[in-house]
Amino acid sequence: MIRYIRHAAAFCLLLLVALLANAARVQLFEADELNANPANRRTTIDRYDQPRGNILVGDEPVTGSKDTGEQLAYERTYRHGPLYAPVTGYASQTYGTTLLENAEDAILSGTDPILAPLPLWGDITRSRQPGGDVVTTVDEAMQRAAYEGLDGRRGAVAALDPSTGRVLALVSSPSYDPEVLSGTGSAVTDAWTRLNRSASRPMLNRAIRQTYPPGSAFKIVTAAAALDARVVTDPDAETDTPSPYVLPGTSTTLPNEARGCEKASLAEAIRVSCNTVMAHLGVEVGLDGMLEAVGRFGFNDDDLTIPSRVARSNFDTDMSDDQLALSSIGQFDTTATPLQMAMVAAAVANGGDLRRPHLVDRVTTGDGDTVRRPGSESYHQAMEPGTAQQLQRMMVDVVESGTGANAAIDGVTVGGKTGTAQHGVDNSGTPYAWFISWAQAPDSGRPAVAVAVVVEDASADRADISGGGNAAPIARAVMEAALEN
Incomplete structure (x- = not known):
């Protein structure tokens, strides 16, 4: 037994x-x-069993969480949802996360190891910390000025601190309230369907995810390329540009909206926006030279994040000379996000040193202890310092005596460049109105802000002045808000 x-x-x-x-x-x-x-299902239930960390503008949370008493307990809430939607994105129990809610999800949900009291704490205990907070670089007054300036029209505004790369405003219009997507059920799926079927595409982040032909605003990039390559050594000297200008290898004549462009100097071509001069200079710089120049500004970068992903701004790498001529004035296949064009203005304002744009100032625990601070770093030396100084003077002339008069601010140094991008068959579509600019207070040693504005549905003729008429006043309002801080 x-x-x-x-x-x-x-x-x-x-x-x-x-x-x-x-x-x-x-x-x-x-x-x-x-x-x-x-x-x-337990993973999903666990994800929503505690409040999510907040996204802050200044010292104020623009997000929150509410206990619904349901199995998926905590839903996301948003203060001033349409105003900050291009910054926050949405956090939905049905559709996932976008923008900052996605890029900083590990922090906000409490799963990032950086929030743990000890290394490997989460791996050992299989626990997570209370959600951390993400403090943005956005300035509330500037964000609101941009939002109210667009006033529901299709378009976008991006504003940067040229000296640091901080994103001070990021607005896309028309917008939407991300809170309608937060939970589950028919109300959420109905809202999703309605928003996605809307002809105005309110969930499209036009500031960083939509690219547009930049039109004449791109001439600042071509001017920088021409000066750095020594194709132009004296911005005030006549060029050898004929008028009419026939695109190389074709019989097509490139028109000017402005007058007096024959053999105009670079400075005059920027001031009144001569297509012929800038197209001719782009061809003289050559494709390799232009590609090197646009790359320093951020074009053709597939990996730019702020930390939300930014759509690639394009300048074709294989073109004939006639296509290069058109690309050099922001046409053909050249496209840019509003953030990219704000980077162009910022590089000029900051003496050629383009700082990497970033939207997060710092990341903290739920108790407010800082655990990560990205800081400012150089992205590229976009142009030589001397070139930047010359372009600063030319952009100031645009505002003081050229097409950008609507951006002028009394007692403040303002530089700008208008642009109207034509599109559609035979340019039959309504042009996109652009304005890029920067402003510096008289008692300051550095520029306060660089701004890019695009208005899609600009009711304007196809003259370059429409950028000054539709987009410049919005830029001025944003710059004024920056100068008041």
Whole structure:
């Protein structure tokens, strides 16, 4: 009998060892796979069982969380949702996350190891911390000035601090309230359907995810390329540009909206926006030279993030000379986000040193202790300092005596460049009105802000002045808000 008991005991011990081995296999080696299994509802329930960390503008949260009492307990709420939607994005129990809610999800949800009190704490305990907070670089007054300036029209505004790269305003219009997507149920799916079917595309972030032909605003980039390449050594000297100008290798004549462009100097071509001069200079710089120049400003960068992903601004890498001529005045296949064009203005204002744009000032624990601060860093030396000084003077002339008069601010140094991008068959579509600018207070040693504005549905003729008429007043309002800080 004792022998049988021993056998039974040994068998039970074997079963116990097998059970422990299987538990270790599941908990240590298969845990990640099981957690990622879509059929595992517990992961989703756990995600929403505590409040989400907040996104802040200044010292004020523009997000929150509410306890619904449902199985997925906490839903996201938004203060001034349409105003800050291009910054925050949405955090939806049905549709996931976008923009900052996505880029900083680990912090906001409390799963980022940086929030843990000790290294590997979360891996050992399988726990997560209270959600951390993300403090943005956005200035409330500037954001509101841009939003109210667009007044529901299709368009966008991006504003940067040229000296640091801080994103001071990021507005897309028309906008939407991300809170309508926060939870679950028919109300959320109906809102999703309505927003996606809207002809105005309110969920499209036009400031960083939509690219437009930049039109004459791009001439600042071509001017920088021409000066750096020594194609132009004296901005005030006549160029050898004929008028009419026939695109190389074609019989097509490139028109000017402005007068007096024949052999106009670079400075005059920027002031009144001569297509012929700038197209001719782009061809003289050459494709390789233009590609090198546009790359320093951020064009053709597939990896730019702020930390939300920014759409690539394009300048074709393989073109004939006639296509290069058109590309050099912001036409053909040249496209740019409003953020990219704000970077162009910022590079000029900051002496050629283009700072990397960033939207997050710091990341904190739920108790307010800073755990990460990205800081300012150089992105590229976009142009030589001497070139930047010459372009500063030319952009000031645009505002003081050229097409950008509507951006002028009494007692303040303002530089700008208008642009109207034509599109559609035979340019039949309504032009996009652009204005890029920067402002510096008289008692300051550095520029306060660089701004880019695009208005899609500008009711304007196809003259370059429409950028000054539709977009420049919005830029002025944003600059004034920056100068009041």
